[in-house]
Amino acid sequence: MTDAVLYPARVPLVTEPWGIFKSLRMARRNVLSIIPEIATTQPMVSGKTGLRWHMVMDPTAIRRILLEEVDSYPKSRATKSLLKPAIGDSLFIAEGAHWRWQRRAAAPVFSHRNVSNLAPIMSGAADRAVDRIAAAGPRAVDLLEEMVTTTFDVIAGVTFSGGDTFDRDKVHSAIDDYMAEAGKISLFDILGFPDWVPRPGRIMSGPALKDMKALADSAITARGARGHDGVPDLLDLLLEGEDPKTKRKMSTAELRDNLLTFIVAGHETTALTLAWSLYLVAFDPAVQDRARAEVQDVLQGRTATGADVENLPFIRMIIDEALRLYPPAGIISRTAQKPDTLCGREVRPGDTVMIPIYALGRNKLLWEDPDAFRPDRFADRKAIDRYAYLPFGDGPRICIGASFAIQEAVIILATLLGQFKLTPVEGKQPKPVMILTLRPEGGVWLKAEPLAPLAPDTNPVS
Template sequence: MDMPAPSLHPVQVPLATRPMGVMDSFRTGRRNLLELIPEIATRQPMVSGRTVKRWHMVMDPAANRRILKDRLEDYPKSDVTKMILRPAIGDSLFIAEGAHWHWQRRAAAPAFSVRNVEALAPVMTAAAERAAERVAARTGRAANLFDEMVTTTFEVISDVTFSGGRAFDRAAVHGAIDAYIASTARISLLDIVGAPAWVPRPGRLRSGPAMRSMKAMADTAITERRMAGHAGVPDLLDLLLDGEDPETRRRMTTAELRDNLLTFIVAGHETTALTLAWALYLVAFDQGVQERARAEARGVLGTRAAAVADLPALPHVRRIVDETLRLYPPAAFLSRTARARDTLCGREVRPGDTVMLPIYALHRNHLLWPDPHRFDPDRFADAKAIDRFAYLPFGGGPRICIGASFALQEAVIVLATLLARFRFTSVPGREPRPVLILTLRPEGGVWLNVAEA
């Protein structure tokens, strides 16, 4: 029997090829939110429609700049986004608006300075070494590298957030996050029809006990740290405890500290784990790219784990991370609600319209990227040539992800360490399926054969 020819492109989401009504939109959104994106969105700057409410999907860099930067206050995060995230992270940086967001951002910014992020790199190097030891135990057989990367990045975020905290039960927090994503983050029919926020979404009530337990644990850890202090390199909790708004001298309360720390935990480990898992899938898909990255990593590292000082000598590994974030952005879909009348791409936007930035479609738009579905890290050989608002894995404008440099540093350290020591190949019939729930996850895991390099 003839075998099917290998695909020229890595796995993609099957985008919509016909208009959908309310029930079709609900069923599709429950299965995979990205399947609501019309395929034509990869070939046009903007697509508009109505599913009870008027909506617009924007894939134009100039319009993205207007939404995320120039007219930021007129495009607050949508009610659906806030309803999904508030149970876990309160009114933290990620969903706060206006003055409340501004002062939190000013207070937290020093914690994510280049100096402080680099000072946390030894935690990432140690976690990369432990990851390599676990992967070494899998050589000669297939392993789910997504699970391995989740373990690795959760170790990092735990150690740089609540290092040494006796009150912080990692297993319980990890379980609470998984329960929250499974029960809370899927789209509701009430979201599709635009029901107000005060109408209960039953699926979002089930994760309540786990969330309350996680928040109580974090509150206890913060209180202990305030009283006892912490020796050694300051972790994120230390840095945020010391942080204050330079204009008002205001400091975060325990509840504000907790909500922001949980934001970093939920977002920090999940998004970096996904980036690493998808990157390993991609280098297994393209052995030529993998060989080039391995040669670079081995030439710099030998068999030791990567450190922050090695990063300038690992440009190809960094480009793999950048291209992974283009093809499989963890935050693959952003949603805003227009607050004022505006014009985007020559079309009228009215107050109350839903304005979506489908990052997955933006990053695969034929008007912006040649052969956009192809895996090609060399697109980023001259990153300055890429329009800043055509590539938005961490968002853009004043609300760009505060932890972007942290995530990129961690991803390159871990990926270089693994590629220097191991060879990864695909497992026939076990391709991951990209599914957006809260983040763009590989349904079924990332199963790869592992061999010593």
């Protein structure tokens, strides 16, 4: 058996030192390609490419960066330069007091109750995905494109459920354009140039971003004027949200930036998680058969609902393993603000400190046979070091929408596996490539064969 058959797709990591210009050229093609191979066998790797940098894979040191000394390690200048044109000084980018009050105001939006209330929108999108895939016939289908469509359907539904005037296609197009071009790392980012120095790709994407923000502003103003009916969606909850300490509410601009943050993060990352999960279950037929047996036992031919999520543990394990192998945010980057010591090594103010989530999930000190696809690693989550598995980050800045993303992914993956048998298309293996997020370049092309329908449960759980 060849290595390619034994292991799913992976990124060839660096085995020799590169200069700054080669690093820049390779990073613009695939950020993950600049990670050294030794990052999968060491607790920490350091170097200098224009600026001093450190890659940290040791869970104790990562805990220090993300939790114990979080204020000493704010998001890096490069991260802010990449994202600020699209999402402003929102929750994802803000620091200090400005971040804290926004977090307090937004936290109730993603409470368990509110997330559960949005499950029917996820189930409806899953049903529409099944219809589209079935209508495509027996030919191969790009499941990446399908999952992007499905998760944007979800995020649009949970954000603008009241039928506000909001051009979804225009917003979707603007996001894609920005991530494809303006999100690429610039030499100016690597060298730490200030934000006011223009980045050519981000200048070209300016008109689309301006239109997108104007559309969001109009929808927010319209919703604020008319209120809402029925189950509140994300926009309703954000409009009502306030900092419990100061009673401060978000302005229209702050609402818009955070709403666009949730739209970008809430559909792109979940779409990628689902696309990689579908690729992996097609890669391993035994895993797919086991997952389908669980789905058929629980769902009995119907669409998954929010109440089913906790009864589908193996589906959740597949998603967890997909996130370990292909984390949407493949690298977390911080800038040290004061002298520190990590893994016995000096860190100076201004150093870039990276947590390469991709390498962390494949580090041989932390995982047995880490390149292998083994969902059962997550059968006992308590046995996994909390800071060895970080698809959503951790500490006070852990992803606010993590529970939303997991619920959505479980509902959609379970629904699809209950309806189709998935097999790979020869010669169409995806290539993991990261610009802003870790995408399967070339798509996830699978054959989706409809299954014989089961008799629906006469007393379904709702």
